[in-house]
Amino acid sequence: MARIELSAVRKSFDGTEILKGVDLRIEDGEFISLVGPSGCGKSTLLRVIAGLEPQSAGEVRIDGVAADAIRPSARNLAMVFQSYALYPHLSAFDNIAVPLRMRRLSAVERLPFVGALLPSRRRKERGIREDVAKVAEQLEIAHLLGRKPAQLSGGQRQRIAVGRAIVRQPVAFLFDEPLSNLDAKLRVHMRAELAQLHRRLNATFVYVTHDQAEAMTMSSRIAVMIGGELVQVGTPTDIYDNPRDIRVAEFVGSRKINILPGRIREDGRIEALGVALRFASAASAGPCRIGVRPERIELGSGPFSGHVVHAENMGSEAFLHLAVNGSDVRVVARIDDPRRLPSIATQVSFGFAMDAVRAFNADGKRIEVEFEHTERVRERAIV
Amino acid sequence: MKTLRAIPLWPVIRHLLLIAGAVVLLAPFIWMISTASKPPEEVFSSELHLIPHHFALWDNLKIAFAKANLWRFLLNGVIVTVSIFVLQVLIALPAAYALAKLRFLGRDTLFALVLFGILIPPQATAIPVFLLLHKLGLLDSYAALVLPFTISVFGIFLMRQFFKSVPDDLVDAARMDGISEFGIVWRVMLPAAIPAVTAFGIFSVVAHWNDYFWPLIVLNSEQLRTPPLAVAHFRNNEAGTNYGPLMAAAMVIIAPLLIAFLLAQRRFIEGITLTGIK
Amino acid sequence: MSDAATIDTAVVAVRSAQRIRRDHRALTAYGLVAPAFTLMLLMLLGPLASVIALSFTDYQLGAPAFSWIGLANYQEMFADRVFWISLRNTLTYVVIVVPGAVTLGLGIALLIESGASLRSLYRTIYFLPVMATLIAMAVVWEFMLHPQFGLVNGLLRGAGLPAFSWLQDRSTALCALCAIGIWQAVGFNMVLFLAGLVSIPKQLYEAAEIDGAASAWARFRLVTWPMLGPVTTFVIVISGIRSFQVFDTVHILTKGGPSKSSEVLIHTMYTEGFEFFRSGYGAALTVVFLVFVLLLTLIKARLADRGVQHA
Incomplete structure (x- = not known):
């Protein structure tokens, strides 16, 4: 299994810079997700690691060895593609066998008709058959091996593609949005399967997705990419609770974080929507933005008020859209018990949970805030 | 009502x-x-x-x-059309793949030349190509019948369009699996493009089986005659005297394509209407 | 200092490794296109340039030398009565065959589409002439048009009409060739129109009916004809280009006669270039032919652009 190190990797196409100097160290055996909005360069980064796209500058090291002059197939990485990329004319068995045949058979043995007659080819084919069978058993696809890709469902194709990746026993697996062509239900199911697969193989997984939920649910670490740069790398909890950039805060979370206009006063106190909060910051005075996640908004009491404009009942939970009085700001709050949903136009007052407030300066960078305890005990908010 | x-x-x-x-x-x-x-x-x-x-x-x-060696002429037709088609595919497919899936300097210029080439009607280049074959001493041979048509810009264009629709992922997967670029053309792209190759094959075979202009120009020897040339000569020798056998000979020349057409009408109509794009 | 130097060499090493791989890829690409483009230069673009160059020379096949004679070939051509006859005949052929083959093709396609039964049978029948080797069918047509024993005259006589010696008569030879041209092209145009008709969304017809286009003709004017617009211009131009290339039937049936009444451009080019081996003069004729064909193609491109704008 492998450690993958990227240092100052840059890539430009026709003058536009897609990757603006990416540094990342992927540890042996970890499941890391590269997430970001579309066009952020995450797929390009994956293709650079795979060797499909030569980087314009910087270095890729696999297990300490510079990989720049090594062909994709010789890097011993496996890749699972969004469209699965199964060879449409080959059976599932042959699809899985391709990387083995390419590696184990000589050019002569691979020749059509002629190659099949060579005794050495027959011997090697037996080995290949055994390896494919082993993988098929692992993935429970043995009964599908005779079929062509067109005769398989999306989920089955996905499994064949994974099989083709596993069979070569690569040092690392690269996934390029492998679940995005599946329907919602299957996607959730496959998440669990991929996570199990990772635990079983104990291999390095690099997983590209635009779906933050996939990244949150499966990976040991998440690398958030925006505009060709890695903005933050950390555990899912860390990324969710402590975004270091407002773009990360907005990207992560299946319900978007509420962003309110705020200000840092001369005395360091922080205002949101013109109401002074019990927080202070050492940052210089000026406008800022306040982020609060929907589940951290406390309804019923607090310094703010608004009226209900829309309610979404999801069954197990509900989301309330509030138009804040005296401004055109909307806030979304989560309610655990949908049976206690206020009706439309009800006036509701609300506040924020103690440690829920995240403040960002005008550039979108996180700024430290300190909570002013009523008992005058000062508590530092996590940064 | x-x-x-x-x-x-x-x-x-x-x-x-x-x-x-x-x-x-x-x-x-x-x-x-x-x-x-x-x-x-x-x-x-x-x-x-x-x-x-x-x-x-x-x-x-x-x-x-008895009067004309029709078997020989039919065989000539098969030899010529099949060689043309096979060479066209061998030459056009790699170029089409490079134009569709690889990035290299001058690619757009080359593709523009292909598009321009499609506009040139075959009669326009007849005189210089004839002179070239004359210089090379190739006139009156199978080579003279085949060589000028080995390059099909239309085939390159058609295959390139088709390859564009093949997902890039498939090409990348092949590279990850260790298939060389040249191998990708034959192991991945060709099998994926079988419908397009078939349609092009029908187009090519029908066009060259029925071609009269070019064989008329470059051939002299009787034993090399293609089917249309054979009917023309049969008619010149026998017209006015022997319509029954002449019509029988015409039937024999038309039969192979018509029978193939009746067996696979949809594919043939697809293939022939490709000329529409041309 | 030394640190900077090692970093520099490392960077250079990485760069060159990357360049090797990139160059390798570019080389593969050039290797893949090389055969095609060599042949393209040799068999297509080179000859195209040569044909233009040749038209300014007095080259004759087998002649030991040739000289540049400027526009002399063109002067000779424009002064030659045969050239003008040939050009006029070609244009006449185009002007008769194109409208004939296009309207008939459209009519048949509409008839076939207007009902559900036997569609593919009719399509097959009407497509047969497209598939049949034209030279062989020309020979058949010759016998059909035989003054004495032909089917056409037989039927005319049966109906009490005067008979003609079609291909041997100056006034009818070109018309007979046009008829064969239409006969051969109709099926091809029909198939293109059928494809165009199938791609018209059925809801449009339903909408037209609800909007009050009650008669079939009203629906044709409101939906079919405008929606077929691009296909129609396309079919017209294709038929035009193909008609300009008419050669097979002329060469085998009339040789341009009687007394040049069915002489056409490509046939003149063939006679000059490959029977008298006057390559230079033949090239000049080819250039005229090329100009007409490219003109048609340009018109097609312009119309296609406008079609896209309207859509």
């Missing part, structure tokens, strides 16, 4: 019109078969009849095969 009464009438009119048109269009084929089945005294009679009184198709075919 009016439309209701018109409904049963229209299909009848439609069929009547279409059948009348079909009779006119098929008349030459019917007349050809009818004449090929008649003995000379019935051919040369002013009285019109479709069904021969004395069925002489076998005699006429026998005479046709």
Whole structure:
């Protein structure tokens, strides 16, 4: 299994810079997700690691060895593609066998008709058959091996593609949005399967997705990419609770974080929507933005008020859209018990949970805030 | 109310019109078969009849095969059309793959040249190509019939368009699996493009089986004649005297393609209408 | 200092490794296109340039030398009565065959589409002439048009009409060739129109009916004809280009006669270039032919652009 190190990797196409100097160290055996909005360069980064796209500058090291002059197939990485990329004319068995045949058979043995007659080819084919069978058993696809890709469902194709990746026993697996062509239900199911697969193989997984939920649910670490740069790398909890950039805060979370206009006063106190909060910051005075996640908004009491404009009942939970009085700001709050949903136009007052407030300066960078305890005990908010 | 009464009438009119048109269009084929089945005294009679009184198709075919080496000419047709098609594919597919899936300096210029090449009608280059073959001493040979058509810019264009629709992922997967770029063309792209290659193959074979202009220019020897040239010579030698065998010979020349067409009509119509793009 | 130097060499090493792989890829690409483009230069673009160059020379096949004679070939051509006859005949052929083959093709396609039964049978029948080797069918047509024993005259006589010696008569030879041209092209145009008709969304017809286009003609004017617009221009231009190339039937049936009444451009080019081996003069004729064909193609491109704008 492998450690993958990227240092100052840059890539430009026709003058536009897609990757603006990416540094990342992927540890042996970890499941890391590269997430970001579309066009952020995450797929390009994956293709650079795979060797499909030569980087314009910087270095890729696999297990300490510079990989720049090594062909994709010789890097011993496996890749699972969004469209699965199964060879449409080959059976599932042959699809899985391709990387083995390419590696184990000589050019002569691979020749059509002629190659099949060579005794050495027959011997090697037996080995290949055994390896494919082993993988098929692992993935429970043995009964599908005779079929062509067109005769398989999306989920089955996905499994064949994974099989083709596993069979070569690569040092690392690269996934390029492998679940995005599946329907919602299957996607959730496959998440669990991929996570199990990772635990079983104990291999390095690099997983590209635009779906933050996939990244949150499966990976040991998440690398958030925006505009060709890695903005933050950390555990899912860390990324969710402590975004270091407002773009990360907005990207992560299946319900978007509420962003309110705020200000840092001369005395360091922080205002949101013109109401002074019990927080202070050492940052210089000026406008800022306040982020609060929907589940951290406390309804019923607090310094703010608004009226209900829309309610979404999801069954197990509900989301309330509030138009804040005296401004055109909307806030979304989560309610655990949908049976206690206020009706439309009800006036509701609300506040924020103690440690829920995240403040960002005008550039979108996180700024430290300190909570002013009523008992005058000062508590530092996590940064 | 009016439309209701018109409904049963229209299909009848439609069929009547279409059948009348079909009779006119098929008349030459019917007349050809009818004449090929008649003995000379019935051919040369002013009285019109479709069904021969004395069925002489076998005699006429026998005479046709005796007077001209039709088997040889049919074989020539097969040799020439198959060689052209195979070489066209061998040459066009790698170029189409590079134009569709690889990035290299000058790619757009090359593709523009391909598009320009499609506009050039084959008759326009006949004189210089003839002179070139003359210089190379290749006139009056299979090479003269095949060589000028080994390059099909139209084939490159068609295959390139098709390859564009093959997902990049598939090419990348092949690279990850260790297949070389050259191997990708034959192991990945060709199998994926079989429908397009078939359509192009039909287009190419039909065009060159039926071609008259080029063989007429470059051939002299009798044993190299392609089917259309063979009919033309048969007609020049026998016209006015022996219509029965001539029609039988025409039937023999037309038969291979027509039978293939009747067996796989959809594919043929697809293939032939490709010329529409041209 | 030394640190900077090692970093520099490392960077250089990485760069060159990357360049090797990139160059390798580019080389593969050039290797893949090389055969095609060599042949393209040799058999297509080179000859195209040569044909233009040749038209300014007095080259004759087998002649030991040739000289540049400027526009002399063109002067000779424009002064030659045969050239003008040939050009006029070609244009006449185009002007008769194109409208004939296009309207008939459209009519047949509409008839076939207007009902559900026997569609593919009719399509097959009407497509047969497209598939049949034209030279062989020309020979059949020759016998059909035989003054004495031919089917056409037989039918005319049966109907009490005067008979003609079609291909041997100056006034009818070109018309007979046009008829064969239409006969051969109708099926091809029909198939293109059928494809165009199938791609018209059925809801449009339903909408037209609800909007009050009650008669079939009204629906044709409102939906079919405008929607077929691009296909129609396309079919017209294709038929035009193909008609300009008419050669097979002329060469085998009339050789341009009687007394040049069915002489056409490509046939003149063939006679000059490959029977008299006057390559230079033949090239000049080819250039005229090329100009007409490219003109048609340009018109097609312009119309296609406008079609896209309207859509």
